[in-house]
Amino acid sequence: MLPFQEMGSALIGGSWVQASDGRHFDVANPFDATTLAQVADCGAHDAEAALSAASTAFDTWSTRTAAERSSLLLRWHDRLVQASETLARTISLELGKTIRDSRAEVSYGNGYVRWFAEEARRVYGTTIPSPFPGRQLFVTREPVGVVAIITPWNFPYAMLARKIAPALAAGCTVVVRPAEDTPLTALYAAQLAIDAGIPPGVINVAPSSRERVSELSDVWMRSDAVRKVSFTGSTPVGKGIAQRASTTLKRLSLELGGNAPFIVFDDADVDAAVQGAVAAKFRNSGQTCISPNRFFVHQDLCAAFTDKLTKAVSALSVGDPSLESTDIGPLVNAAAVDKVQAHVQDAVDKGAKLLFGGQRLPQWGPLFFQPTVLLGLTVGMRIFHEETFGPVIAVMPFSTEAEVLDTANQSQAGLAAYFYTRDSARIWRVGRRLRVGMVGVNEALISTEVAPFGGVKDSGYGREGSYLGLDDYLETKYMCLGGLSR
Numbered sequence: 259m260l261p262f263q264e265m266g267s268a269l270i271g272g273s274w275v276q277a278s279d280g281r282h283f284d285v286a287n288p289f290d291a292t293t294l295a296q297v298a299d300c301g302a303h304d305a306e307a308a309l310s311a312a313s314t315a316f317d318t319w320s321t322r323t324a325a326e327r328s329s330l331l332l333r334w335h336d337r338l339v340q341a342s343e344t345l346a347r348t349i350s351l352e353l354g355k356t357i358r359d360s361r362a363e364v365s366y367g368n369g370y371v372r373w374f375a376e377e378a379r380r381v382y383g384t385t386i387p388s389p390f391p392g393r394q395l396f397v398t399r400e401p402v403g404v405v406a407i408i409t410p411w412n413f414p415y416a417m418l419a420r421k422i423a424p425a426l427a428a429g430c431t432v433v434v435r436p437a438e439d440t441p442l443t444a445l446y447a448a449q450l451a452i453d454a455g456i457p458p459g460v461i462n463v464a465p466s467s468r469e470r471v472s473e474l475s476d477v478w479m480r481s482d483a484v485r486k487v488s489f490t491g492s493t494p495v496g497k498g499i500a501q502r503a504s505t506t507l508k509r510l511s512l513e514l515g516g517n518a519p520f521i522v523f524d525d526a527d528v529d530a531a532v533q534g535a536v537a538a539k540f541r542n543s544g545q546t547c548i549s550p551n552r553f554f555v556h557q558d559l560c561a562a563f564t565d566k567l568t569k570a571v572s573a574l575s576v577g578d579p580s581l582e583s584t585d586i587g588p589l590v591n592a593a594a595v596d597k598v599q600a601h602v603q604d605a606v607d608k609g610a611k612l613l614f615g616g617q618r619l620p621q622w623g624p625l626f627f628q629p630t631v632l633l634g635l636t637v638g639m640r641i642f643h644e645e646t647f648g649p650v651i652a653v654m655p656f657s658t659e660a661e662v663l664d665t666a667n668q669s670q671a672g673l674a675a676y677f678y679t680r681d682s683a684r685i686w687r688v689g690r691r692l693r694v695g696m697v698g699v700n701e702a703l704i705s706t707e708v709a710p711f712g713g714v715k716d717s718g719y720g721r722e723g724s725y726l727g728l729d730d731y732l733e734t735k736y737m738c739l740g741g742l743s744r
């Protein structure tokens with residue numbers, strides 16, 4: 259059923275090719291460890307070829323009219339919508355994401371392609387009143403050039419769509435390195451772009467194994483031809499990219515790690531807060547940058563919150579991600595499970611009380627971890643400072659607004675934050691004081707293509723999606739037209 263036969267290849271200059279030296283790597287299903295495909299393991303030579311194809315295609319793609327680029331993106335969108343179920347099944351197979359979450363991701367990603375197909379027609383310039391006689395001053399927007407896109411494994415389709423669609427809408431061409439755990443979704447989405455008539459070389463996809471990623475990315479990072487890098491992934495890798503990009507002064511969009519606080523004030527609707535906590539925390543089994551990681555609950559309703567939360571968490575269904583009834587699937591790989599277990603162990607060793615879960619689930623497979631609730635989070639615990647990226651809720655009771663804001667802001671990350679309250683003055687006060695890029699108030703599922711996604715501090719910079727999302731792919735050019743009064 260799944261088009262895996264073609265998916266072993268890289269897409270370079272419109273052709274499906276193997277790595278020039280014939281190397282490949284296996285992509286496995288995290289649920290049952292079966293090999294799904296062998297994929298071209300691209301190295302330096304392939305990176306050069308992809309870059310050369312993208313550079314050549316830029317000359318023509320960037321001069322197509324905005325209306326033409328928009329129509330082609332809409333045609334890609336239509337193909338993606340038609341293929342939604344196959345895309346969702348592919349995500350679920352290579353990532354272990356539950357089929358319901360995978361379908362939600364596809365619909366979310368399709369939204370970005372549609373949004374930027376529409377935005378492509380709205381790249382406006384300006385005129386500036388001239389302070390000198392006989393001159394007209396213009397500001398135009400131009401595509402930045404070839405963009406290197408490096409996507410994460412946790413949203414293998416939506417993050418790809420969120421980066422490729424604005425790049426193409428702006429007139430840029432792209433070289434893409436999908437995460438080694440989940441390259442199949444990217445390759446399938448690229449195939450659909452070719453089917454939709456996106457010209458050869460506009461989208462190039464060069465997968466690589468973890469071992470070969472530096473060889474591949476070095477070519478793109480060193481090259482003057484790559485004018486921008488868009489990366490979603492961990493903060494240490496993002497900082498490394500920023501350093502390497504500095505030698506050629508590439509533009510950067512960095513969507514990096516989060517460590518979101520989730521605050522429940524004493525006037526909150528506890529049921530709504532519990533529902534929001536479960537929805538946001540267990541999306542993709544907790545492997546989501548904007549998942550809440552630190553839960554702060556006012557001491558007066560901590561017992562009610564944790565009782566209801568523990569009941570809701572114990573009702574989650576863990577198991578085969580392809581089943582409609584499953585809420586929690588496997589984590590992506592062994593390192594992810596080890597990290598979750600280490601965080602839980604560290605919290606328990608430092609005095610947290612395990613209210614639910616805390617164990618691996620070998621009956622389901624080596625990559626399963628129970629959804630877990632801990633009470634007694636403290637600032638000294640690893641969960642407080644590091645993104646757990648797994649199905650763990652750790653709760654810290656608090657007593658005052660000032661105290662909780664101070665504690666919540668004690669993180670180097672600044673991606674998202676959530677809080678529940680019925681006090682309208684507090685909504686604006688707390689919303690303003692949280693040092694993050696995105697805030698959910700009485701709402702924990704905040705992502706949408708129409709709103710700007712991105713963080714501050716160690717969570718990176720740049721905004722994806724929304725009316726701002728094209729800016730990162732556009733240069734501003736000022737033109738002064740003189741001699742008009744003669």
Ligand code: SIN
Nearest residue numbers: 413490546547548705
């Ligand atoms: C992410 O986890 O990186 C993306 C989540 C989202 O877009 O909602």
